[in-house]
Amino acid sequence: MPDDTLKAIVEAALAAAGGALSVERILELFDDTDRPDPAAVEQALLTLQTEYRDRGLELVEIASGYRLQVPRRYAPWISRLWDEKPARYSRALMETLALIVYRQPITRPEIEDIRGVAVTSHIIKTLLEREWVRVIGHRETPGRPALYATSRVFLDEFGLKSLDQLPKLSASDPLPSLAPTEIPMPLALDQGI
C-alpha cells in the first residue's frame, strides 16, 4: 500500500472514530493481505501530526492512543455548535411575566389568584435569572411575599425608555383589579405638599 493511501486511511479513521485509536486498533482495519507494518502506521501518524500543525485540528497522543481534536484555542467558537436554544417559554411563564409587567409591583399569591393556578418556583427563578424581574420589597401580609417588578434590564432589552411605552391593553381588554376600592380622599395629606 502506498504511504499516501495509508496516511489517508489513518486520517479518515481518526476523524470518523470520535475518540482515540491505538496503533493496534488502526492495524485491525486492514486485511491480513494488506496490513502495513506498525512502524509505517507510526510514521503516518507523525506525518499527520506535522501536517496538522497550525490548522483547525491537532493530532495528540494520549494514554489510549492517538486522537484528532479541536485545539483548545478554538473551543470558544466551536462550543457554540451546541448552544441550547429552548424552543419557547411556556404559557404559564409568559402570563406570569405579563402580570408582573402590567400589574407591578405584584406578589406571587396575587399572580396565582388571577391565573387560578400555582406559579412554580422555576418560573420565578427563570424570570429573576433573566434579570427581567427583580424583588423590590415584601408585602407585610402573612408570609411576607416578595413584591416583583420589572428591571432596567427589562426596559433595555425591550427597547423601552419607561413602562409608559409598553403596548397598551386596548379598552376592550378587561383589567382585573386586585383591590378595587375607591381611592381614599387625601384629606390628611394635602397640607403636606
Next chain:
Amino acid sequence: MPDDTLKAIVEAALAAAGGALSVERILELFDDTDRPDPAAVEQALLTLQTEYRDRGLELVEIASGYRLQVPRRYAPWISRLWDEKPARYSRALMETLALIVYRQPITRPEIEDIRGVAVTSHIIKTLLEREWVRVIGHRETPGRPALYATSRVFLDEFGLKSLDQLPKLSASDPLPSLAPTEIPMPLALDQGI
C-alpha cells in the same frame, strides 16, 4: 480576524459538527464584534476543499451546507471501526422510497397501486424514523391519506444538493412479448387453455 484563523475555525467546526454546516450556521459561531463576511467564509471553505483533495477527508457541498466526510474509497477500512454493520434495507423499502423520491408528494394507496402489493406500516415507519421521508400534508380524498415527500436529511445522507441531482428515471424498455397493439385473432391462442 486573519484568514488563517478563520479557515482554522471553519475546519474545526466542520470536523466537530458530525454533520453539515451552512454558511449561516458557521457565521453564528462568531460574536457580533468578530463576525466575518459570508464571502470570507465561502473563501475559507473553497480553500479547505482544495487542501483536502487527495487526503483522508473530503469537503462536499450538500443540501444543508458543507460536510467534511470520509470519502467513499476508504469505506472498506473505516467501516471496520464499528462492529455494527450499516442497516441493509429490503427491496420493498427501497422501491417504496424510489416511488416517494420520484413521485412526491405521494400517498400510500398510490404507492400500493404501482407496486401491486400492500406497503407495510413497518416500511413507512422505518422511512419516517430514518427521517428520509416526511409527511407534508394529507390528500383530501376519503380516508385523508398522508402525503409523503423526501426530507433534507435524505438529500444530505445521499450527498445531494437537490433532487435534480438524482439519476433520471429511465424510460421503460418496451416489453417485447406485449408489443403488438393490434388485437391478434383469438384463433392462435386457444390451445393455451
Next chain:
Amino acid sequence: MDPLPTPTPLPPPNPSPIARIHGQAFHNIPQDLYIPPDALEVFLESFEGPIDLLWYLIRKQNLDILDIPVAQVTAQYMAYVELMQVSRLELAAEYLVMAAMLTEIKSRFLLPRPATSEDREADPRADLVRRLQAYEQFKRAAEDLETLPRLGRDWFSCEVLVPDRQIRLIPPAVALEDILTAMRDLMKRVDLFHHHRVEREPMSVRERMVQVLDRLSHGHFLGLEGLLDIREGRAGVVVTFLALLELVKAGLMELVQTTPFGAIHVRTKVPQDNAG
C-alpha cells in the same frame, strides 16, 4: 380442481438457487408457474408480489402474457391462497386478483368478435402493460438508489472531540407583543369566571410605585418632599402622589406624621411582629 403437477426443476447452471426445498435446489421459477407449497415462504420473500412475479416471468423467462396457461395458473393460485390464508392473507388476495386479471385478458381474446366491428376495443393487455412498465421503472430506480453512496455506509461523518467544550443555554427570544398577547389571553380567560371591575390607570403610576418602593427598600423614613421632584412639574407630582396613595392602599407603605401639621414621612410598612 386439477391435481397439481409435480415440480420440474431445471438443471442447475446457476450456483445460487432462488429456493431450496428438501435439499433440492430451485434455480429458476418453473416455466409452468408451479411453485411447490413448501417453497411458498421463500417464494414470497423472493418476489414483491404478483406484479413483481409477472415482471420476472416476462423479462427473465420470456413468457408471453398470452401464452399463460390460465386454467392451470388459477388452480395453483387457488391452492396457494388456501395456504396463505394462515399468514399472509392480503398477499394471497393480491395474487388472486392478478390471476383473475390474466384470466380476463385471456378470455377476451378467446371470445369471437364480429369482424365488422367499427369501434375497435382497446387491447385488453394495455393496462397490464402500463402497470408492468411503471413497475419496472421504479424497480430500476430503487436499484439505482441502492447503489448511490450513502452516509453511514459509504461515507462517514467526522466527529472530532472538542476539549473544554462549554454548553451555553440561549434563552428564547420574547417580543413585547408576546407579553401583550399573554396578558390579553389571560384577561380573556379570567373574565370568563370573574367580573372584575374594569380599572384603567396609566402605567406611569405603577412605575412610580416601584420607584418609591425602591427608594424606601431599606425601611428608612423619607420626607414626602424628598419623593416629589418639582422638576417633573405638576403632572409628575400628581403621578407620585397617586403612586403613594396606591401603595398605602395596598398596605405596602405608611405615612407618618408625628406632630399636627408637621412634616409627613413615608416608610415601608413595618412587619407587625406578634400582631396576632
